[in-house]
Amino acid sequence: MYLTKEDERMLSGEYGGLVQEAMRFLVKLGDAYDAERMIDIKYSYAYLFSREWGKGALNVELLEEAAKSGVKVKVPTINWNYGLEVISPKAQKEAKVPPDLFESVKKDAELCRRFGIIAVDTCAPFLVDPMERFPLGTHISSIESGAIAYYNTVWGLRTNREGLSAFLSAITGRYPEFGYHLDENRKGKYLFNVEVELKDQLDYSLLGFYIGKIVGDEVPVIMGIRNPGIEDLKAITCSMAVGGSVTLAHIVGITPEARTLDMAFHNDKPEDKISVTSKELESTREELADGKEGEEVNFIELGCPHCTIHEIVKIAKLLEGKKIKEGVTLHIQTAPAIAYLAKINGYADIIENAGGTLMSICPVLNPGIPGPRYCHSHPEYSVGNIASNSTKAIFYAPSNANCKKRFLGTTEQCIKAAITGKWG
């Protein structure tokens, strides 16, 4: 791989051990894909998760030493650090995070401040830090499968699916040029004609999961989606990354680089054409959710990915003056910044008075209960029967919440289940 003089200086250790190991890692990653050079990135959305760092070349001591010696990120960088410090005491209690993990989360928050990283603590950072002002095609480095698909698809930014590399590219400002950073890999492959009216966010979530399963990691082109809301776009992009590992989709007329079908296919023809009717959406729902009408619901998860303020207003209105059934748990996930808006506008109180909890830590990532760490080592624990409006929440629920029956419905159906304790 071609390296600039500055890349070489980073690699030689001139800027310290962490920058050196970061560059080594990025070169290894680039070599795995035969990247020809490094490119500048302009923005990063990263995880730190220092408690997960192993004992190898990249290790916690190196990380702490770098923070102490004044190493900073080279580009605006945001991160996801659970949001445990700012969420309400009720939410903290509900997340049941063990004290040692809570301490490690606080340590990460401090490390992030020292590196110059801003914690947004949300899986939907595009709701609170709008970077769509970047020119079309700007190279960024992003974690979080749903956000990655959103940045590429809705804003026309370029990122691969990143893990640790997002943080490492933030402190070096560099990333190997491969994958979705290159024009030729952004060409559409399959055409999906949507022949059903998408009435609810749930329909977008089902459609995304269905498309993801078919295309895997290829680029789907989607025709027939008109005037989607932000909630719909976050539902479809996120679920494509769960059903498959879609990094970029061209939603014709919405995706900036796919204003027309020809632009989406780079003036070529689709390899295959697939029609989507209500039948495909219904079969996707049946594949994911085995719960039947009239059965008990114990746990309701909304905000996967995190709710917009408008979703919270809608949920609060459905809950106003009502109480959720005793013994039923209703978690509504959102970014801390949006939870604050909900608080000052009075919606958080409406939700809490009804018995629901507004929080920023879902079972997918919760280091407490329910979450994968706890649920994998405590097979006897279960949240019971779970309901959501999100295919992602339901797809991961058996593993991360040890759930029994699963229900997929609209927000209205989910809130109704929270109040009655029954589905339908």
Add this chain to the structure above:
Amino acid sequence: MQSGKPIMLKGKACVVGTAEGEAVVIHDRVSLLGEINLEKGLIIKPGSEYGKSIAGKVFVYYSGKGSSGDTFRYWRLQANGVQPAAIINVKADPIHVQGAIVANIPMVANLDRNPLEVIKTGDYVKVEGGKVTVWPK
């Protein structure tokens, strides 16, 4: 080591290294989140391999999918001492490549033959850089 005639495959070494062991094969994309028990290294993805261990095995699957946190989950498997000996993929997902880099697990992809058609669970497999040798069970 088995006595049968070995089959050789050649591919791209995503993480260079040498390792060998019994193969465990999943004919699909794999997400460590939700499909692998990270404490014990057990497959919890529904299917014929459910309940089998990936610890010390040559883990063969189509590609990664889903959560971007899977890089860190390879680290967790390593911390728990239940990481696979090697990874063989049809296509290399960047998240899983990164997991293999941090946990120092030899990884091969883009092989000249489809490893899912050649390798079966229980076969003995050796990975050396981009070279894969399979001794059928």
